[in-house]
Amino acid sequence: xxxxxxxxxxxxxxxxxxxxxxxxxxxxxxxxxxxxxxxxxxxxxxxxxxxxxxxxxxxxxxxxxxxxxxxxxxxxxxxxxxxxxxxxxxxxxxxxxxxxxxxxxxxxxxxxxxxxxxxxxxxxxxxxxxxxxxxxxxxxxxxxxxxxxxxxxxxxxxxxxxxxxxxxxxxxxxxxxxxxxxxxxxxxxxxxxxxxxxxxxxxxxxxxxxxxxxxxxxxxxxxxxxxxxxxxxxxxxxxxxxxxxxxxxxxxxxxxxxxxxxxxxxxxx
Amino acid sequence: xxxxxxxxxxxxxxxxxxxxxxxxxxxxxxxxxxxxxxxxxxxxxxxxxxxxxxxxxxxxxxxxxxxxxxxxxxxxxxxxxxxxxxxxxxxxxxxxxxxxxxxxxxxxxxxxxxxxxxxxxxxxxxxxxxxxxxxxxxxxxxxxxxxxxxxxxxxxxxxxxxxxxxxxxxxxxxxxxxxxxxxxxxxxxxxxxxxxxxxxxxxxxxxxxxxxxxxxxxxxxxxxxxxxxxxxxxxxxxxxxxxxxxxxxxxxxxxxxxxxxxxxxxxxxxxxxxxxxxxxxxxxxxx
Numbered sequence: 168x169x170x171x172x173x174x175x176x177x178x179x180x181x182x183x184x185x186x187x188x189x190x191x192x193x194x195x196x197x198x199x200x201x202x203x204x205x206x207x208x209x210x211x212x213x214x215x216x217x218x219x220x221x222x223x224x225x226x227x228x229x230x231x232x233x234x235x236x237x238x239x240x241x242x243x244x245x246x247x248x249x250x251x252x253x254x255x256x257x258x259x260x261x262x263x264x265x266x267x268x269x270x271x272x273x274x275x276x277x278x279x280x281x282x283x284x285x286x287x288x289x290x291x292x293x294x295x296x297x298x299x300x301x302x303x304x305x306x307x308x309x310x311x312x313x314x315x316x317x318x319x320x321x322x323x324x325x326x327x328x329x330x331x332x333x334x335x336x337x338x339x340x341x342x343x344x345x346x347x348x349x350x351x352x353x354x355x356x357x358x359x360x361x362x363x364x365x366x367x368x369x370x371x372x373x374x375x376x377x378x379x380x381x382x383x384x385x386x387x388x389x390x391x392x393x394x395x396x397x398x399x400x401x402x403x404x405x406x407x408x409x410x411x412x413x414x415x416x417x418x419x420x421x422x423x424x425x426x427x428x429x430x431x432x433x434x435x436x
Numbered sequence: 437x438x439x440x441x442x443x444x445x446x447x448x449x450x451x452x453x454x455x456x457x458x459x460x461x462x463x464x465x466x467x468x469x470x471x472x473x474x475x476x477x478x479x480x481x482x483x484x485x486x487x488x489x490x491x492x493x494x495x496x497x498x499x500x501x502x503x504x505x506x507x508x509x510x511x512x513x514x515x516x517x518x519x520x521x522x523x524x525x526x527x528x529x530x531x532x533x534x535x536x537x538x539x540x541x542x543x544x545x546x547x548x549x550x551x552x553x554x555x556x557x558x559x560x561x562x563x564x565x566x567x568x569x570x571x572x573x574x575x576x577x578x579x580x581x582x583x584x585x586x587x588x589x590x591x592x593x594x595x596x597x598x599x600x601x602x603x604x605x606x607x608x609x610x611x612x613x614x615x616x617x618x619x620x621x622x623x624x625x626x627x628x629x630x631x632x633x634x635x636x637x638x639x640x641x642x643x644x645x646x647x648x649x650x651x652x653x654x655x656x657x658x659x660x661x662x663x664x665x666x667x668x669x670x671x672x673x674x675x676x677x678x679x680x681x682x683x684x685x686x687x688x689x690x691x692x693x694x695x696x697x698x699x700x701x702x703x704x705x706x707x708x709x710x711x712x713x714x715x716x717x718x719x720x721x722x723x
Contacts, residue, residue: 218615220615220618223547223548244623250618250619250620250621251621252621254619256615256619258612258616263612263613264612264613264616265613266611266613266630266631266635269630269631269634278620281620285621334616335616338620338621344619
Protein backbone atom coordinates (compact mmCIF):
# COMPACT_ATOMS: atom_id res chain seq x y z
CA UNK A 168 0.00 0.00 0.00
CA UNK A 169 1.31 3.42 -0.91
CA UNK A 170 1.58 6.13 1.72
CA UNK A 171 -1.04 8.82 1.20
CA UNK A 172 -0.25 11.13 4.04
CA UNK A 173 2.96 11.27 5.98
CA UNK A 174 3.33 13.65 8.92
CA UNK A 175 6.82 13.99 10.41
CA UNK A 176 7.56 15.83 13.61
CA UNK A 177 4.80 18.39 13.07
CA UNK A 178 4.94 21.41 15.34
CA UNK A 179 2.40 24.24 15.42
CA UNK A 180 3.12 27.41 17.34
CA UNK A 181 1.50 30.75 17.79
CA UNK A 182 3.02 33.88 19.33
CA UNK A 183 5.32 32.28 21.91
CA UNK A 184 3.21 29.19 22.60
CA UNK A 185 3.63 25.69 21.27
CA UNK A 186 0.21 24.19 20.50
CA UNK A 187 1.23 20.94 18.85
CA UNK A 188 4.65 19.34 18.95
CA UNK A 189 6.41 16.24 17.70
CA UNK A 190 3.42 14.69 15.96
CA UNK A 191 4.32 11.97 13.45
CA UNK A 192 1.98 9.52 11.76
CA UNK A 193 1.11 8.26 8.33
CA UNK A 194 -1.96 7.03 6.50
CA UNK A 195 -1.81 4.59 3.59
CA UNK A 196 -4.33 4.51 0.76
CA UNK A 197 -7.69 3.15 1.90
CA UNK A 198 -6.77 3.14 5.57
CA UNK A 199 -9.22 4.44 8.17
CA UNK A 200 -7.53 6.23 11.05
CA UNK A 201 -9.13 7.81 14.11
CA UNK A 202 -7.62 10.77 15.92
CA UNK A 203 -8.79 10.95 19.52
CA UNK A 204 -8.28 13.54 22.20
CA UNK A 205 -10.04 15.92 24.54
CA UNK A 206 -10.99 19.48 23.58
CA UNK A 207 -7.89 21.61 23.01
CA UNK A 208 -5.59 18.65 22.53
CA UNK A 209 -4.62 19.85 19.05
CA UNK A 210 -6.65 17.37 16.96
CA UNK A 211 -8.34 19.95 14.78
CA UNK A 212 -5.16 22.03 14.44
CA UNK A 213 -3.34 18.95 13.21
CA UNK A 214 -6.10 18.46 10.62
CA UNK A 215 -5.93 22.11 9.53
CA UNK A 216 -2.15 21.84 9.19
CA UNK A 217 -2.58 18.75 7.01
CA UNK A 218 -4.96 20.79 4.83
CA UNK A 219 -2.59 23.77 4.82
CA UNK A 220 -5.35 25.93 6.28
CA UNK A 221 -3.89 27.10 9.57
CA UNK A 222 -4.90 30.65 10.56
CA UNK A 223 -2.38 33.38 9.65
CA UNK A 224 -1.40 33.76 13.29
CA UNK A 225 -0.06 30.18 13.52
CA UNK A 226 3.09 28.70 12.09
CA UNK A 227 3.68 25.05 11.30
CA UNK A 228 7.08 23.40 11.07
CA UNK A 229 8.19 19.85 10.44
CA UNK A 230 6.91 17.98 7.41
CA UNK A 231 3.48 17.10 6.04
CA UNK A 232 3.70 15.10 2.82
CA UNK A 233 0.33 14.77 1.15
CA UNK A 234 0.41 12.54 -1.89
CA UNK A 235 4.13 13.29 -2.13
CA UNK A 236 3.76 17.07 -1.93
CA UNK A 237 5.06 19.18 0.94
CA UNK A 238 2.29 21.16 2.66
CA UNK A 239 4.27 22.89 5.40
CA UNK A 240 5.56 26.24 4.18
CA UNK A 241 3.90 25.93 0.77
CA UNK A 242 2.12 28.98 -0.62
CA UNK A 243 -1.66 28.85 -0.62
CA UNK A 244 -1.77 29.26 -4.40
CA UNK A 245 0.37 26.14 -4.88
CA UNK A 246 -1.94 24.10 -2.66
CA UNK A 247 -5.11 24.91 -4.60
CA UNK A 248 -4.56 22.22 -7.28
CA UNK A 249 -3.74 19.67 -4.58
CA UNK A 250 -6.91 20.21 -2.62
CA UNK A 251 -10.01 18.40 -3.74
CA UNK A 252 -7.93 16.03 -5.83
CA UNK A 253 -6.00 14.56 -2.92
CA UNK A 254 -7.97 15.59 0.11
CA UNK A 255 -11.47 16.74 1.08
CA UNK A 256 -12.99 17.57 4.43
CA UNK A 257 -16.26 17.34 6.35
CA UNK A 258 -16.72 19.60 9.36
CA UNK A 259 -18.46 19.53 12.68
CA UNK A 260 -21.21 22.08 12.37
CA UNK A 261 -23.67 21.17 9.59
CA UNK A 262 -25.30 24.62 9.72
CA UNK A 263 -22.15 26.55 8.86
CA UNK A 264 -20.72 23.85 6.58
CA UNK A 265 -23.13 24.87 3.83
CA UNK A 266 -23.58 28.27 2.21
CA UNK A 267 -26.95 29.48 3.57
CA UNK A 268 -27.82 31.37 0.40
CA UNK A 269 -27.10 28.63 -2.13
CA UNK A 270 -29.38 25.73 -2.97
CA UNK A 271 -27.92 22.33 -2.07
CA UNK A 272 -27.82 21.30 -5.72
CA UNK A 273 -25.89 24.46 -6.57
CA UNK A 274 -23.26 23.82 -3.92
CA UNK A 275 -22.70 20.19 -4.85
CA UNK A 276 -22.81 21.14 -8.54
CA UNK A 277 -20.08 23.73 -8.01
CA UNK A 278 -17.73 21.03 -6.72
CA UNK A 279 -18.69 18.68 -9.57
CA UNK A 280 -17.95 21.44 -12.09
CA UNK A 281 -14.64 22.28 -10.40
CA UNK A 282 -13.61 18.65 -10.42
CA UNK A 283 -14.50 18.31 -14.12
CA UNK A 284 -12.65 21.52 -14.98
CA UNK A 285 -9.57 20.04 -13.33
CA UNK A 286 -9.83 17.05 -15.63
CA UNK A 287 -10.02 19.51 -18.52
CA UNK A 288 -13.73 19.06 -19.22
CA UNK A 289 -16.61 21.52 -19.18
CA UNK A 290 -19.74 19.51 -18.38
CA UNK A 291 -23.17 20.71 -19.52
CA UNK A 292 -25.94 21.63 -17.14
CA UNK A 293 -27.75 18.32 -17.59
CA UNK A 294 -24.59 16.32 -16.86
CA UNK A 295 -23.91 18.30 -13.69
CA UNK A 296 -27.51 17.90 -12.55
CA UNK A 297 -27.35 14.15 -13.15
CA UNK A 298 -24.12 13.85 -11.17
CA UNK A 299 -25.55 15.94 -8.33
CA UNK A 300 -28.62 13.71 -8.12
CA UNK A 301 -26.40 10.62 -8.19
CA UNK A 302 -24.24 12.02 -5.36
CA UNK A 303 -27.25 12.91 -3.24
CA UNK A 304 -28.59 9.40 -3.78
CA UNK A 305 -25.17 8.03 -2.88
CA UNK A 306 -25.37 9.62 0.57
CA UNK A 307 -28.88 8.17 1.00
CA UNK A 308 -30.75 11.46 0.95
CA UNK A 309 -34.47 10.91 0.42
CA UNK A 310 -36.01 12.72 -2.57
CA UNK A 311 -32.69 13.95 -4.02
CA UNK A 312 -34.56 16.13 -6.49
CA UNK A 313 -36.32 18.06 -3.74
CA UNK A 314 -33.18 18.33 -1.58
CA UNK A 315 -31.18 19.67 -4.54
CA UNK A 316 -33.67 22.53 -4.87
CA UNK A 317 -33.75 23.23 -1.12
CA UNK A 318 -31.76 25.82 0.81
CA UNK A 319 -29.75 24.55 3.80
CA UNK A 320 -32.25 25.95 6.33
CA UNK A 321 -35.02 23.94 4.71
CA UNK A 322 -33.53 20.52 5.50
CA UNK A 323 -32.61 18.81 8.78
CA UNK A 324 -29.20 18.72 10.46
CA UNK A 325 -28.58 15.11 9.48
CA UNK A 326 -29.56 15.86 5.88
CA UNK A 327 -27.23 18.84 5.85
CA UNK A 328 -24.36 16.67 7.03
CA UNK A 329 -25.18 14.15 4.30
CA UNK A 330 -25.13 16.99 1.77
CA UNK A 331 -21.73 18.08 3.12
CA UNK A 332 -20.46 14.52 2.69
CA UNK A 333 -21.84 14.50 -0.85
CA UNK A 334 -19.79 17.64 -1.56
CA UNK A 335 -16.67 15.99 -0.19
CA UNK A 336 -17.36 12.89 -2.31
CA UNK A 337 -17.87 15.04 -5.42
CA UNK A 338 -14.14 15.86 -5.23
CA UNK A 339 -13.34 12.14 -5.44
CA UNK A 340 -10.46 12.65 -2.98
CA UNK A 341 -7.89 10.06 -1.96
CA UNK A 342 -8.12 11.13 1.65
CA UNK A 343 -11.21 12.32 3.51
CA UNK A 344 -10.69 14.31 6.67
CA UNK A 345 -13.72 14.33 8.96
CA UNK A 346 -13.51 16.72 11.90
CA UNK A 347 -16.11 15.61 14.47
CA UNK A 348 -18.71 15.19 11.71
CA UNK A 349 -21.32 13.66 14.00
CA UNK A 350 -20.85 15.61 17.21
CA UNK A 351 -23.67 18.07 16.48
CA UNK A 352 -26.15 15.30 15.64
CA UNK A 353 -28.46 13.20 17.78
CA UNK A 354 -27.47 9.60 18.54
CA UNK A 355 -29.67 7.90 15.95
CA UNK A 356 -28.65 10.23 13.15
CA UNK A 357 -25.04 9.91 14.31
CA UNK A 358 -25.15 6.13 13.92
CA UNK A 359 -26.62 6.43 10.41
CA UNK A 360 -24.02 8.96 9.28
CA UNK A 361 -21.19 6.83 10.69
CA UNK A 362 -22.44 3.79 8.85
CA UNK A 363 -22.78 5.80 5.67
CA UNK A 364 -19.25 7.23 5.95
CA UNK A 365 -17.67 3.89 6.70
CA UNK A 366 -19.42 2.29 3.73
CA UNK A 367 -18.52 5.12 1.37
CA UNK A 368 -14.88 5.19 2.40
CA UNK A 369 -14.66 1.42 1.96
CA UNK A 370 -16.41 1.41 -1.44
CA UNK A 371 -14.44 4.32 -2.86
CA UNK A 372 -11.15 3.09 -1.42
CA UNK A 373 -10.49 6.46 0.20
CA UNK A 374 -8.25 7.00 3.19
CA UNK A 375 -10.02 8.46 6.19
CA UNK A 376 -8.74 10.63 9.01
CA UNK A 377 -11.58 10.72 11.51
CA UNK A 378 -11.25 13.22 14.33
CA UNK A 379 -13.38 12.81 17.43
CA UNK A 380 -13.34 12.97 21.21
CA UNK A 381 -15.79 10.09 21.27
CA UNK A 382 -14.13 6.68 21.74
CA UNK A 383 -17.02 4.41 20.70
CA UNK A 384 -17.52 6.49 17.55
CA UNK A 385 -13.88 6.09 16.58
CA UNK A 386 -14.04 2.37 17.36
CA UNK A 387 -16.96 2.06 14.91
CA UNK A 388 -15.29 3.80 12.03
CA UNK A 389 -11.53 3.41 12.30
CA UNK A 390 -9.10 0.50 12.07
CA UNK A 391 -6.26 2.35 13.74
CA UNK A 392 -6.35 5.11 16.33
CA UNK A 393 -4.04 7.93 17.38
CA UNK A 394 -4.44 9.46 20.83
CA UNK A 395 -3.50 13.11 21.35
CA UNK A 396 -3.12 15.03 24.56
CA UNK A 397 -1.86 18.57 25.11
CA UNK A 398 -0.53 18.80 21.58
CA UNK A 399 1.39 15.55 21.65
CA UNK A 400 0.73 12.15 20.21
CA UNK A 401 0.86 9.82 23.20
CA UNK A 402 -0.26 6.49 21.84
CA UNK A 403 -1.25 4.79 18.61
CA UNK A 404 -2.21 1.36 17.40
CA UNK A 405 -4.96 -0.83 15.98
CA UNK A 406 -8.29 0.09 17.54
CA UNK A 407 -9.10 -3.16 19.38
CA UNK A 408 -5.84 -3.84 21.19
CA UNK A 409 -5.50 -0.13 21.92
CA UNK A 410 -8.87 0.04 23.62
CA UNK A 411 -8.57 -3.38 25.28
CA UNK A 412 -5.09 -2.89 26.69
CA UNK A 413 -4.20 0.81 26.64
CA UNK A 414 -0.51 1.37 27.46
CA UNK A 415 -0.69 5.02 28.39
CA UNK A 416 -2.51 5.97 31.60
CA UNK A 417 -4.37 8.74 29.76
CA UNK A 418 -5.80 6.34 27.18
CA UNK A 419 -6.62 4.01 30.03
CA UNK A 420 -8.54 6.85 31.67
CA UNK A 421 -10.43 7.60 28.45
CA UNK A 422 -11.39 3.95 27.99
CA UNK A 423 -12.42 3.57 31.61
CA UNK A 424 -14.56 6.70 31.39
CA UNK A 425 -16.29 5.43 28.24
CA UNK A 426 -16.89 2.03 29.90
CA UNK A 427 -18.27 3.62 33.06
CA UNK A 428 -20.59 5.75 30.93
CA UNK A 429 -21.84 2.69 29.04
CA UNK A 430 -22.34 0.80 32.26
CA UNK A 431 -24.28 3.68 33.75
CA UNK A 432 -26.54 3.69 30.70
CA UNK A 433 -27.13 -0.06 30.88
CA UNK A 434 -28.02 -0.13 34.58
CA UNK A 435 -30.32 2.85 34.21
CA UNK A 436 -33.97 1.79 34.49
CA UNK B 437 -52.54 32.62 0.97
CA UNK B 438 -52.12 32.10 4.69
CA UNK B 439 -48.76 31.64 6.36
CA UNK B 440 -49.64 28.08 7.23
CA UNK B 441 -50.18 27.11 3.60
CA UNK B 442 -46.90 28.75 2.71
CA UNK B 443 -45.15 26.61 5.32
CA UNK B 444 -46.67 23.42 4.01
CA UNK B 445 -45.79 24.12 0.41
CA UNK B 446 -42.18 24.37 1.56
CA UNK B 447 -39.79 26.07 -0.80
CA UNK B 448 -42.67 26.56 -3.22
CA UNK B 449 -44.05 29.56 -4.99
CA UNK B 450 -46.19 31.01 -2.22
CA UNK B 451 -43.72 33.80 -1.55
CA UNK B 452 -44.41 35.38 -4.92
CA UNK B 453 -48.04 35.99 -3.98
CA UNK B 454 -47.48 38.63 -1.30
CA UNK B 455 -45.48 41.71 -2.24
CA UNK B 456 -44.08 43.22 0.99
CA UNK B 457 -45.54 46.70 1.45
CA UNK B 458 -42.23 48.59 1.87
CA UNK B 459 -41.16 47.27 -1.51
CA UNK B 460 -44.49 48.29 -3.06
CA UNK B 461 -44.66 51.80 -1.57
CA UNK B 462 -40.94 52.44 -2.01
CA UNK B 463 -41.03 51.12 -5.56
CA UNK B 464 -44.02 53.34 -6.31
CA UNK B 465 -42.31 56.51 -5.01
CA UNK B 466 -39.00 55.79 -6.73
CA UNK B 467 -40.83 54.66 -9.86
CA UNK B 468 -42.74 57.94 -9.95
CA UNK B 469 -39.48 59.89 -9.88
CA UNK B 470 -37.99 57.69 -12.57
CA UNK B 471 -41.04 58.18 -14.82
CA UNK B 472 -40.92 61.94 -14.29
CA UNK B 473 -37.18 62.01 -14.92
CA UNK B 474 -37.61 60.11 -18.18
CA UNK B 475 -40.53 62.32 -19.13
CA UNK B 476 -38.39 65.45 -18.86
CA UNK B 477 -36.18 64.09 -21.62
CA UNK B 478 -39.02 64.55 -24.12
CA UNK B 479 -41.53 66.89 -22.47
CA UNK B 480 -41.76 69.47 -19.71
CA UNK B 481 -44.75 71.78 -18.98
CA UNK B 482 -42.69 74.83 -19.95
CA UNK B 483 -39.18 75.43 -21.19
CA UNK B 484 -36.72 75.41 -18.29
CA UNK B 485 -35.65 79.00 -18.86
CA UNK B 486 -39.07 80.34 -20.01
CA UNK B 487 -40.38 83.17 -17.90
CA UNK B 488 -43.88 81.82 -18.36
CA UNK B 489 -45.70 83.54 -15.52
CA UNK B 490 -45.54 86.36 -13.00
CA UNK B 491 -42.85 86.47 -10.31
CA UNK B 492 -43.36 84.29 -7.24
CA UNK B 493 -46.86 83.18 -8.24
CA UNK B 494 -48.68 80.83 -5.89
CA UNK B 495 -49.54 77.33 -7.19
CA UNK B 496 -52.34 77.40 -9.75
CA UNK B 497 -53.71 75.23 -12.54
CA UNK B 498 -51.28 76.82 -14.99
CA UNK B 499 -48.30 76.51 -12.62
CA UNK B 500 -48.83 73.51 -10.29
CA UNK B 501 -45.98 74.42 -7.99
CA UNK B 502 -46.00 78.17 -8.60
CA UNK B 503 -43.22 80.21 -10.16
CA UNK B 504 -39.82 81.40 -8.97
CA UNK B 505 -38.52 84.95 -8.58
CA UNK B 506 -37.90 85.25 -12.33
CA UNK B 507 -41.35 83.90 -13.21
CA UNK B 508 -40.09 80.47 -14.33
CA UNK B 509 -42.36 77.47 -13.78
CA UNK B 510 -41.28 75.61 -10.61
CA UNK B 511 -42.91 72.30 -11.57
CA UNK B 512 -40.73 72.15 -14.66
CA UNK B 513 -37.61 72.74 -12.61
CA UNK B 514 -38.59 70.21 -9.95
CA UNK B 515 -39.21 67.59 -12.64
CA UNK B 516 -35.78 68.22 -14.14
CA UNK B 517 -34.44 68.11 -10.58
CA UNK B 518 -35.66 64.50 -10.37
CA UNK B 519 -33.50 63.65 -13.34
CA UNK B 520 -30.44 65.32 -11.83
CA UNK B 521 -31.00 63.71 -8.43
CA UNK B 522 -31.41 60.22 -9.91
CA UNK B 523 -28.45 60.69 -12.25
CA UNK B 524 -26.10 61.86 -9.51
CA UNK B 525 -27.47 59.24 -7.10
CA UNK B 526 -27.01 56.37 -9.57
CA UNK B 527 -23.58 57.55 -10.64
CA UNK B 528 -22.35 58.12 -7.10
CA UNK B 529 -23.67 54.81 -5.77
CA UNK B 530 -22.30 52.89 -8.76
CA UNK B 531 -18.90 54.52 -8.37
CA UNK B 532 -18.94 54.08 -4.59
CA UNK B 533 -20.00 50.44 -4.91
CA UNK B 534 -17.36 49.65 -7.51
CA UNK B 535 -14.51 51.19 -5.52
CA UNK B 536 -15.87 50.22 -2.10
CA UNK B 537 -16.67 46.56 -2.78
CA UNK B 538 -13.35 46.04 -4.57
CA UNK B 539 -11.31 47.52 -1.72
CA UNK B 540 -13.43 45.78 0.91
CA UNK B 541 -13.05 42.34 -0.67
CA UNK B 542 -9.32 42.84 -1.21
CA UNK B 543 -8.90 43.89 2.42
CA UNK B 544 -10.83 40.86 3.63
CA UNK B 545 -8.59 38.50 1.67
CA UNK B 546 -5.37 40.44 2.20
CA UNK B 547 -2.53 39.57 4.52
CA UNK B 548 -2.72 41.10 7.95
CA UNK B 549 -0.35 44.02 7.27
CA UNK B 550 -2.11 45.13 4.09
CA UNK B 551 -5.47 44.72 5.78
CA UNK B 552 -4.38 46.95 8.67
CA UNK B 553 -3.12 49.62 6.27
CA UNK B 554 -6.36 49.56 4.25
CA UNK B 555 -8.54 49.62 7.37
CA UNK B 556 -6.65 52.63 8.76
CA UNK B 557 -6.89 54.46 5.42
CA UNK B 558 -10.64 53.81 5.31
CA UNK B 559 -11.12 55.09 8.86
CA UNK B 560 -9.36 58.32 7.93
CA UNK B 561 -11.44 58.72 4.78
CA UNK B 562 -14.65 58.10 6.72
CA UNK B 563 -13.70 60.64 9.38
CA UNK B 564 -13.37 63.25 6.61
CA UNK B 565 -16.71 65.07 6.12
CA UNK B 566 -18.36 64.28 2.78
CA UNK B 567 -19.09 67.92 1.95
CA UNK B 568 -15.53 68.98 2.68
CA UNK B 569 -14.22 66.21 0.44
CA UNK B 570 -16.66 67.26 -2.27
CA UNK B 571 -15.55 70.90 -2.02
CA UNK B 572 -11.94 69.76 -2.26
CA UNK B 573 -12.63 67.79 -5.43
CA UNK B 574 -14.69 70.57 -7.00
CA UNK B 575 -11.99 73.09 -6.11
CA UNK B 576 -9.19 70.96 -7.57
CA UNK B 577 -11.02 70.41 -10.88
CA UNK B 578 -12.03 73.11 -13.35
CA UNK B 579 -15.35 74.12 -11.83
CA UNK B 580 -18.43 72.36 -10.58
CA UNK B 581 -20.26 69.98 -12.91
CA UNK B 582 -22.42 66.87 -12.75
CA UNK B 583 -19.22 64.83 -13.04
CA UNK B 584 -17.47 66.40 -10.06
CA UNK B 585 -20.61 65.98 -7.94
CA UNK B 586 -20.78 62.28 -8.82
CA UNK B 587 -17.04 61.80 -8.24
CA UNK B 588 -17.08 63.58 -4.88
CA UNK B 589 -20.16 61.85 -3.48
CA UNK B 590 -19.08 58.49 -4.92
CA UNK B 591 -15.61 58.58 -3.36
CA UNK B 592 -16.98 59.70 -0.01
CA UNK B 593 -19.51 56.85 -0.09
CA UNK B 594 -16.98 54.26 -1.21
CA UNK B 595 -15.14 54.39 2.12
CA UNK B 596 -18.28 53.41 3.99
CA UNK B 597 -19.09 50.67 1.48
CA UNK B 598 -15.51 49.36 1.69
CA UNK B 599 -15.54 49.17 5.46
CA UNK B 600 -18.91 47.43 5.51
CA UNK B 601 -17.84 45.01 2.77
CA UNK B 602 -14.63 44.18 4.62
CA UNK B 603 -16.43 43.40 7.89
CA UNK B 604 -19.20 41.38 6.22
CA UNK B 605 -16.74 39.45 4.06
CA UNK B 606 -14.56 38.63 7.08
CA UNK B 607 -17.57 37.23 8.88
CA UNK B 608 -18.42 35.01 5.91
CA UNK B 609 -14.79 33.91 5.55
CA UNK B 610 -14.85 32.52 9.08
CA UNK B 611 -17.55 30.00 8.11
CA UNK B 612 -16.91 26.30 7.64
CA UNK B 613 -18.30 26.31 4.12
CA UNK B 614 -15.50 28.66 3.11
CA UNK B 615 -12.95 26.23 4.55
CA UNK B 616 -14.77 23.41 2.78
CA UNK B 617 -14.64 25.35 -0.50
CA UNK B 618 -10.92 26.01 -0.02
CA UNK B 619 -10.32 22.34 0.73
CA UNK B 620 -12.23 21.51 -2.45
CA UNK B 621 -9.66 23.59 -4.32
CA UNK B 622 -11.54 26.85 -4.95
CA UNK B 623 -9.17 29.80 -5.32
CA UNK B 624 -9.92 33.12 -3.63
CA UNK B 625 -11.50 34.83 -6.67
CA UNK B 626 -13.89 31.88 -6.90
CA UNK B 627 -14.70 32.06 -3.19
CA UNK B 628 -15.33 35.80 -3.45
CA UNK B 629 -17.66 35.32 -6.43
CA UNK B 630 -19.51 32.16 -5.40
CA UNK B 631 -19.79 32.48 -1.64
CA UNK B 632 -18.78 35.87 -0.28
CA UNK B 633 -20.58 38.28 -2.64
CA UNK B 634 -23.96 36.46 -2.63
CA UNK B 635 -23.86 36.25 1.16
CA UNK B 636 -23.05 39.89 1.77
CA UNK B 637 -25.24 41.12 -1.08
CA UNK B 638 -28.52 41.51 0.87
CA UNK B 639 -26.82 43.75 3.44
CA UNK B 640 -24.92 45.67 0.77
CA UNK B 641 -28.14 46.30 -1.19
CA UNK B 642 -29.70 47.94 1.84
CA UNK B 643 -26.57 50.01 2.24
CA UNK B 644 -26.55 51.01 -1.44
CA UNK B 645 -30.14 52.25 -1.26
CA UNK B 646 -29.29 54.11 1.93
CA UNK B 647 -26.23 55.55 0.15
CA UNK B 648 -28.50 56.50 -2.74
CA UNK B 649 -30.67 58.50 -0.36
CA UNK B 650 -27.62 60.10 1.22
CA UNK B 651 -26.20 60.85 -2.25
CA UNK B 652 -29.44 62.61 -3.24
CA UNK B 653 -29.24 64.70 -0.08
CA UNK B 654 -25.52 65.34 -0.61
CA UNK B 655 -26.21 66.48 -4.17
CA UNK B 656 -28.88 68.87 -2.89
CA UNK B 657 -26.40 70.17 -0.29
CA UNK B 658 -23.67 70.70 -2.90
CA UNK B 659 -26.10 72.51 -5.19
CA UNK B 660 -27.32 74.57 -2.27
CA UNK B 661 -23.73 75.70 -1.75
CA UNK B 662 -23.32 76.33 -5.47
CA UNK B 663 -20.94 73.35 -5.86
CA UNK B 664 -23.38 71.09 -7.70
CA UNK B 665 -24.54 70.90 -11.28
CA UNK B 666 -24.54 74.41 -12.82
CA UNK B 667 -27.67 75.88 -14.54
CA UNK B 668 -29.64 75.06 -16.62
CA UNK B 669 -29.51 71.78 -14.65
CA UNK B 670 -32.23 72.60 -12.15
CA UNK B 671 -31.23 70.89 -8.93
CA UNK B 672 -33.49 70.71 -5.88
CA UNK B 673 -30.72 72.10 -3.73
CA UNK B 674 -30.42 75.19 -5.91
CA UNK B 675 -34.20 75.62 -5.94
CA UNK B 676 -34.20 75.50 -2.14
CA UNK B 677 -31.36 78.02 -2.00
CA UNK B 678 -33.15 80.37 -4.39
CA UNK B 679 -36.41 80.01 -2.45
CA UNK B 680 -34.69 80.82 0.82
CA UNK B 681 -34.71 84.58 0.19
CA UNK B 682 -38.47 84.65 -0.20
CA UNK B 683 -39.38 81.84 2.19
CA UNK B 684 -41.72 84.08 4.26
CA UNK B 685 -43.58 85.63 1.33
CA UNK B 686 -43.62 82.61 -0.98
CA UNK B 687 -43.06 79.42 1.10
CA UNK B 688 -44.28 77.09 -1.67
CA UNK B 689 -41.00 77.75 -3.49
CA UNK B 690 -39.21 75.81 -0.72
CA UNK B 691 -41.99 73.36 0.09
CA UNK B 692 -42.38 71.84 -3.38
CA UNK B 693 -38.69 70.90 -3.95
CA UNK B 694 -38.61 69.76 -0.31
CA UNK B 695 -41.48 67.35 -0.91
CA UNK B 696 -39.75 66.06 -4.03
CA UNK B 697 -36.49 65.45 -2.10
CA UNK B 698 -38.16 63.80 0.89
CA UNK B 699 -40.40 61.56 -1.23
CA UNK B 700 -37.44 60.24 -3.21
CA UNK B 701 -35.30 59.59 -0.12
CA UNK B 702 -38.13 57.90 1.80
CA UNK B 703 -39.01 55.87 -1.28
CA UNK B 704 -35.40 54.71 -1.63
CA UNK B 705 -35.18 53.67 2.03
CA UNK B 706 -38.48 51.75 1.92
CA UNK B 707 -37.44 50.11 -1.32
CA UNK B 708 -34.15 49.04 0.32
CA UNK B 709 -35.98 47.42 3.21
CA UNK B 710 -38.25 45.48 0.90
CA UNK B 711 -35.38 44.46 -1.31
CA UNK B 712 -33.42 43.05 1.62
CA UNK B 713 -36.31 40.82 2.58
CA UNK B 714 -36.73 39.64 -1.00
CA UNK B 715 -33.02 38.95 -1.50
CA UNK B 716 -32.61 36.84 1.64
CA UNK B 717 -34.18 33.38 1.27
CA UNK B 718 -34.10 32.77 5.04
CA UNK B 719 -36.53 35.66 5.47
CA UNK B 720 -38.94 34.71 2.72
CA UNK B 721 -40.95 32.09 4.51
CA UNK B 722 -41.89 34.25 7.45
CA UNK B 723 -43.83 36.53 5.14
